[in-house]
Amino acid sequence: MNGSILRKLALRCPALALAAIAFALLVIWPVGTGSAHSSLTDAFPAPDSRLETAPQEIVLTFNERLENKGFAVQIYDRKGMPAAKGPAALDASRNTMRLALPPLEDGSYTITYRLLSADGHPIRASYVFTIGAAADSQLGYASASRLHEEHDIGKNMPYWITRGLYYLGLLTATGWFSLRVYAPDIARVNLKRYSIVGKALLAFHLVALVLLAWNDFGKLSEGLALTDDWSILLGTSIGVSYAIALPTAVIGLLILGKWRAIDAAWIILLFAAKGLNGHAMGFAIPAITYVLDIVHLAAASLWSGVLLAFAIIGTKRLAEPGAAGAAPPALLLSRAALSAIALLAVSGLAAAALYTNGFHRLLDSQWGRLMLAKAAAVLLVIIVGSALRRSLRQKRLKPRSPWLLFDFALYAIIVAITAVLTYLNPLAATGPLFWHENVKSVHIAAVITPNKAGEVNQFNVSVGGGAAKEGEGGPRNVTLKLQSIDHPDIAAIDVPLKLVQTNGSPLSLYDYNYSAEGNYLSLPGRWKLEVRVLSGKLNEYVTVKTFYSDNKK
Template sequence: MMIVMLASNPGVASAHATLESSIPEANTQMDASPAAIVLNFNEAIEAKLGSVEVLDSKSNPVTNNKPVVSNGSQTLKLDLPKLKEGLYTVSYQIISVDGHPVSGSYIFVVGNPPEGIDASAFNPHKELGHEGHTVSTQLTTNQFIIYAVRTVYYASLLFSAGIMFWSLLSRGRIDALAAVLRKYELLAMRSLMISALLYVFVHAREIMSGYAGNEYGRLFFSTSVGRDWIVLLVLAILGFLAIRMGKAVKAVWAVIILGLESWSGHAVVYKPEAATVSLDFIHLAASSIWVGGFVLLLALWISDRKEAGRFAVQFSRAALISLAALVISGVAMTLLFLPSLNYLFYTAWGTLLLVKTGLVLLVFVFGGLLHLRVRRGDMPTLSLLRVDGLLMALIIIVAALFTYISPLPVNEPVAYHKMGEDMHLSLRITPNKPGVNKFVVKVWLPDKVGAPKSVILRLRSDDRKELGPIDIPLKTFEDTEITTFDGYVKEAYTAEGPYVPFAGRWTAEIRVMTKNDDEKVERYPFRNY
């Protein structure tokens, strides 16, 4: 039973900021220098800490200008001086509002420099993006440290807040309970102080990777993430004073520190913000009451079985209320975060949640046995307490992983290229999301065949096969990218508009008609979320 508070905890899942579009686009060649670099992200980023650099072919920065944030903190703009012909690299390092570092780089070309037309310097196939990307699934040492520290931190947070709540919730005269509370309040504050320091140190180190040491001041004093960390450490210190105060002060301290976690956590990324943050707070508060109560029950069971039996009656009633709050808030957050429950099957986040669902079934079994024993007036057995404690530890570990995994899959731009003797073909769809997208189709035909007579781009929904195809109104444009192939003539087409009306699985169909009325058809499946 006790694990449901974490098993249904989507409130700690995160959505990471990703680059949706840029000006200039990646791997493009421009006739003249762009006036600025513009990077558009899918969610707000920290305005005071982040960098955008443009490097020339000798890896020297071309400007000392600082990037400017606009569009609700979702756009970074860096004004540029007039650039000469050459190859340039755009490199960015930013922090999303939920505290995750995001970085990347890409190239663009101005004019027609020697390195721009030298085949040994450029690989057109790679520039078109058809080589693909590899992602390592191996857990690195750094990731292991982050997950371990997050696990200890969340366990300490729930434990310390729960102990404070139970100082107020405990009823009647249970001398043994008062003694256990005094002992475990100090232990809880110590564990929170140490884990909070580790938590801040590890994450600050991760975020500031690649930044100069003097930038740490900006992280802590100029960003909401850093300021929240300072408040967390101050609250951890004040906790030592709170345990010497009355019950009401202790409960207020618990409310404040859980409120800080809810406000600075990943729930703040989702809309409506007031609802997600409130639900996350309810989830954390109910979780802390259960965790703190279970630790107290276990401590009393070890030291005084009779007093443990008395406390078990109080704990059982509080557990039922906490369970109801956990289930309701967990389901509500899941529905707010995910457009459809089918998204549970799209990501590792969904897989973990399904695994936790299995653990929840075990929790109901063992928690039900505990509850029945308490109602009969019997003491919980040590084996049942051990199983319940083990399940709690496993779920806290999984919850720590959730805080670093997005519940929503990341939409990746479509970058498809196919080589063939009778035709080369390229398709780009950016940013590849429901709504407005930019479409680019390029066709290379042998010189003897000549430019295509017509090119048609259609989208077919693989989820709603009964729907007719959507024709994209392509127009020719002058392509300046370095994508020429000897012995082939190129024609480029583009369109922009809301031609992807809803998320799902799609197939792009490109129909190329040659001047001899020979039709070549290429299909490419893709999906977005």
């Protein structure tokens, strides 16, 4: 009776655990947009700001290292003419761009910048600032485009699928050929099948790599001259990564499967190339995270090879004793998988700690939430692996064991999470706040600059859309409230907004703009912003945004 119950639980546990992971992903998966690159942490002049005197330079600071190629900062006056001629310069720290300015007249100016973060992500954005108290402001127009610059995960599905296929191809191809490196007897079980599967995996990896490179290079070269393309290809980490990976993938089709040393060298070279394209290069000391990234890839590849061996060679063949009474190959693979998962967990934990400055504000970023989901999946892999090793020792492992199928399902989930995770910014957003939401056809935008606690900040709210024009004279009332989340005992702070006149762009989403200035972000930490719009017909539209305000100088 007890044995029957245990068998039923063994069959149901994998399905229940998978359902739990799926539910967790639905809960923590962010709806809407997410930062997929370096974030602007400080800007002078600040977006949508009004200065009494003309600035002498533009200073833009980001939270990650930038590539020293393909960056530019430009400034235009209200007539669309360039207001500065010199090129932008990159600081030695490679996270700050500067552009020296000539004397500027009063008026509104548009700053536009372009750069490549060191982890390979292109960034293009613009914003507006005004000089002089009497000058007409262009509040909310050019800066509004920045609100839509972030990557919408839901609408970028083809790209995430391409990234998922790439990681699947990379890990399965390298994992399959790593079997010959550390367990050649397993590859000799059926050399013909091993060779056919190997060629198919190499071809799959090459196609996925080409598709991803085509997508990435198209984004990198957008807005650049043809002569700059070669500079990006040979002068940036992501360019060098693809310049190495593509020919290596092609050569692999010709030489792999003949010499174990060549197979090992090919795998290492491919990982070395991949390490140049990702978060590892955006860290302050890239050598450390680069090594961790390669170790992480090697561990994932090793685990992939083990799963492929069980799927293609077969559990029955692998469970048979080896030559001269040696232990079954399945036990060797089981130990390899255990080592791989241990390396995967340790290297991933170390890299995550470095990327997030000791897990600071981990839950405030999409990257952090997905990392927790991945960690939960890895923990389940450890539990499943324990059950599989027990079945192997007891010689009860069947080809369609629920635990083996569960292991494959967890592998697919981890690869899918990785495809998105590696493109998101590990650091929670800081710096100027840009927020936009379409509430029942009413566009509401809120901009806080420079978003520094304990200092004077500018608060701008813009409202637009058909429903916002209900009645005469626009909305009856627009309010902005700030609530400290870390200090709930402090009552919400009302920010006194005033209607401001603009130059009226016909292309703008917004018809009415409101502004305030003051030290309303009095404390560092998490805040909740709430904007309420009361229309002429007494219909209310509300948007809420949680954000973080820092006071670091």
